[in-house]
Amino acid sequence: MRRVLVVALLLGLTACTSAAPSSSASPGGSGGSGAVVKTAGCGASPSGDLVEVVSQIDAKGEADFAAVFAGARVGDDGVEVYRKPSADLDKWITGTFAASCVLVHDAKFSAAELAKRYQQVNDDNTYWAEQGVHVNSVSSDFVRGVVIVGTEEVDKGKPLFAARYADGPPVELVDEAPA
CATH class of the missing domain: 3.30.300 (GMP Synthetase; Chain A, domain 3)
Structure with a gap:
């Protein structure tokens, strides 16, 4: 039997379309309330290496937020993070990656x-x-x-x-x- 753990990194690097750095409704919903937390960087062209941002968020999420962190990937609008609602994780992401476009979605289950x-x-x-x-x-x-x-x-x-x-x-x- 082959064992496959799917962790998708979609390498579509496009500019964010939303200028709001605060919460807004998620198209198509993402679990929980459907709210999306966005960093300030979503109002401009993506800055920095989004794959590196995903790597840093994965490492910190798994190490310090394992009870709530589900995963991160590069999406069409920037880095997408999935987590069970967590004010502490959201604060770290919005503070650390303010210059990048990071969209934080609700998840039902952690990694x-x-x-x-x-x-x-x-x-x-x-x-x-x-x-x-x-x-x-x-x-x-x-x-x-x-x-x-x-x-x-x-x-x-x-x-x-x-x-x-x-x-x-x-x-x-x-x-x-x-x-």
């Missing part, structure tokens, strides 16, 4: 919670094989807050996975042949 569910599914591989559901891959998506399982037995597996992992981050089954 630590997703990693725990990811590990549970991997640890249950023998159990799933005994149930007739062969797990071909496991990955996580911090933007949507789900753990993704690739299997050829999607219809059979959906109710079984829903029952076994009823609490915490949801598991989404996708049709995938073995590697």
Whole structure:
């Protein structure tokens, strides 16, 4: 079984379109209240290396804000950060990266919670094989807050996975042949 942890860095470096450095509604919503915290740098052309900004936010988020930090990526409008609502993390981001365009979105689950569910599914591989559901891959998506399982037995597996992992981050089954 191949184990895949999806952490997407979308390398579309474009100028931010919003001039407001404060909270505003998120198009399409991002969980929680749908509010987006924006740094002051979102009113101008992006400055600095956005991939480096993501790297710094990832490191600090995982080290000091693990209970709330879900992940960061380069998005179309700048750096996008996903976290469970946290005034402390927001304050650090808006203070440290004021010159960059960073948009902070609500997330339902932290990276630590997703990693725990990811590990549970991997640890249950023998159990799933005994149930007739062969797990071909496991990955996580911090933007949507789900753990993704690739299997050829999607219809059979959906109710079984829903029952076994009823609490915490949801598991989404996708049709995938073995590697």
